[in-house]
Amino acid sequence: MTTDLDRVVLIGVAGDSGCGKSTFLRRLTDLFGEEFMTVICLDDYHSLDRQGRKKAGVTALDPKANNFDLMYEQIKALKEGNAIDKPIYNHETGMIDPPERIEPNKVIVIEGLHPLFDERVRSLLDFSVYLDISDEVKIQWKIQRDMAERGHSYDDVIASINARKPDFSAYIEPQREFADVVIQVLPTQLLEDSDLLRVRLIQKEGVKNFEPAYLFDEGSTIDWRPCGRKLTCAYPGIKMYYGPDSFYGNEVSILEVDGQFDNLEEMIYIESHLSKTGTQHYGEMTELLLKHRDYPGSNNGTGLFQVLVGLKMRETYEKLTSTTTKQPAQVSS
Numbered sequence: 001m002t003t004d005l006d007r008v009v010l011i012g013v014a015g016d017s018g019c020g021k022s023t024f025l026r027r028l029t030d031l032f033g034e035e036f037m038t039v040i041c042l043d044d045y046h047s048l049d050r051q052g053r054k055k056a057g058v059t060a061l062d063p064k065a066n067n068f069d070l071m072y073e074q075i076k077a078l079k080e081g082n083a084i085d086k087p088i089y090n091h092e093t094g095m096i097d098p099p100e101r102i103e104p105n106k107v108i109v110i111e112g113l114h115p116l117f118d119e120r121v122r123s124l125l126d127f128s129v130y131l132d133i134s135d136e137v138k139i140q141w142k143i144q145r146d147m148a149e150r151g152h153s154y155d156d157v158i159a160s161i162n163a164r165k166p167d168f169s170a171y172i173e174p175q176r177e178f179a180d181v182v183i184q185v186l187p188t189q190l191l192e193d194s195d196l197l198r199v200r201l202i203q204k205e206g207v208k209n210f211e212p213a214y215l216f217d218e219g220s221t222i223d224w225r226p227c228g229r230k231l232t233c234a235y236p237g238i239k240m241y242y243g244p245d246s247f248y249g250n251e252v253s254i255l256e257v258d259g260q261f262d263n264l265e266e267m268i269y270i271e272s273h274l275s276k277t278g279t280q281h282y283g284e285m286t287e288l289l290l291k292h293r294d295y296p297g298s299n300n301g302t303g304l305f306q307v308l309v310g311l312k313m314r315e316t317y318e319k320l321t322s323t324t325t326k327q328p329a330q331v332s333s
């Protein structure tokens, strides 16, 4: 087929199941538009179905249960502007369904357990994020969802997290090293036994087409307590941090928010102290948060950083597409 797409931009969203990938993708849709963004769930590249995994004694997180050759070939084809016939993993039956045709699009997002696992797939990505949820928080979120919506017991939830843990540590978590940004979600340091969150945005330095966002003064180290006249906060307030660090031996800069925002309208105060956010007009970040105040995490650092990472993805997209000189339409067999 031929396509008039000048440049297909490929984004990777990595993380365990139940770590907020769908919420993040809904926020991305606001920025790219549903029509121009196609999401591919990498569960569709499971090579073993549920029964096959049971027989082989492997989990879906194990590379042996996934077809990375096909993943690479198909993602590469999409990036080159060609349509693919992608397999479908059916979560209801646990079986592999007949394939579906996927056309290339301006933005292709590959999301799931392994977008950064295979070196060949990784090399195709234009920007990537890893959603890094600490065990304590993962348990909290899974309990909320799986007990309330899926009828699982507390013990089921803990058992399923524990059963996945060895493969998660072996195959999923190490992908953090390769992400351009990591959104790390940890329990608060402001109070003991609280469900408040401390959220860190770990931004890799030196990545092409990506300049990390910063607070006040680029490259310095800042501790900021923004609560006061311009930001109302309930006890124990909010603590923000910005500074340089190293992560898997890479130079990074970290932005951090610990605590919860009481009045989302006042987010403009925080936004006006952040720079290189990728916004296209003053207050855009606050507007995007306010648009979906009902999404989980909108009143803490998870929502704020998901929006910020989305804006940086859009900025990367703009940079890549504005520098592309128009190529003749591709012809493939």
Ligand SMILES: Nc1ncnc2c1ncn2[C@@H]1O[C@H](COP(=O)(O)OP(=O)(O)OP(=O)(O)O)[C@@H](O)[C@H]1O
Residues within 6 Å of the ligand: 015, 016, 017, 018, 019, 020, 021, 022, 023, 024, 141, 142, 144, 145, 296, 297, 298, 302, 303
């Ligand atoms: N920022 C957040 N704050 C609080 N809870 C959250 C947050 N993000 C997600 N959750 C909780 O985790 C659940 C799973 O979120 P989401 O569906 O976005 O994750 P997912 O990674 O797409 O999951 P899956 O792959 O299992 O579909 C939500 O229903 C919600 O209960």
Ligand SMILES: O=C(CO)[C@H](O)[C@H](O)COP(=O)(O)O
Residues within 6 Å of the ligand: 016, 017, 043, 050, 060, 090, 091, 092, 094, 113
């Ligand atoms: O980690 C997962 C990603 O969503 C799933 O557990 C994996 O895809 C297997 O799915 P299922 O449990 O429905 O067979």
